Amino acid sequence: MPEILKAKRKKNKESKPVIVYLLNALKGLILTLVLLGIISIILLNNASFTVFYKAFSYIAVGFGGAISGFCAYRRLKGRGIINGAICGALFGVILCIILFVVMGFNVNINLIYILPLSIVCGLVGGIVGANL
Numbered sequence: 001m002p003e004i005l006k007a008k009r010k011k012n013k014e015s016k017p018v019i020v021y022l023l024n025a026l027k028g029l030i031l032t033l034v035l036l037g038i039i040s041i042i043l044l045n046n047a048s049f050t051v052f053y054k055a056f057s058y059i060a061v062g063f064g065g066a067i068s069g070f071c072a073y074r075r076l077k078g079r080g081i082i083n084g085a086i087c088g089a090l091f092g093v094i095l096c097i098i099l100f101v102v103m104g105f106n107v108n109i110n111l112i113y114i115l116p117l118s119i120v121c122g123l124v125g126g127i128v129g130a131n132l
Contacts, residue, residue, distance in 0.1 A: 020075050021083075025091040028068030028122075032095065035060035058117060065091050065118035069125030080130025081123055088122015089115070 039057055043049060068091045069084030076083050092115040099111055 015075075017076060021072055021087050021090050024068045024071040024075065024087050025094055027071055028064035028066075028087075028091045029094055029098075031067055032060050032064030035063065058113070061095065061114055062117055062121040064095075065121035066125035066128070069122030070129040071125075072122075073126045073129035080126035080128075082126070084123045084126015084129070085119055086122075088119045088125070091122060092116075092118030 036057060039053055039060065043053060065088045068087045069080075072087035073080045073083045095118065096111060096114055099114070100107070103111070
């Protein structure tokens with residue numbers, strides 16, 4: 001009796017780490033942009049930029065970095081410190097590029113703070129993901 005050839009599906013659902021890092025950095029970026037959009041709407045109504053709004057914007061960036069590091073560790077299951085730092089750095093670079101373009105290619109000191117903040121918060125998110 002002839003054997004019918006069937007297409008075999010891959011049972012290994014592991015993705016390449018670069019793609020996983022990129023997708024998780026985009027998750028954090030979307031979350032950060034939503035939080036920054038909320039801040040922008042509030043500022044349109046109040047029209048007074050205070051220290052609270054500046055701190056909340058840095059908290060939004062840190063939260064996005066932590067979420068990206070947390071999700072990267074959960075997906076890759078490696079070392080939380082390394083996965084979180086890599087994904088946080090990627091998140092920070094993408095966010096800096098977007099803000100650099102939006103600001104009209106002007107470098108501000110506040111833009112320079114974003115990259116170390118996102119790396120540290122991604123690192124913390126990876127450690128938290130590893131310990132939960």
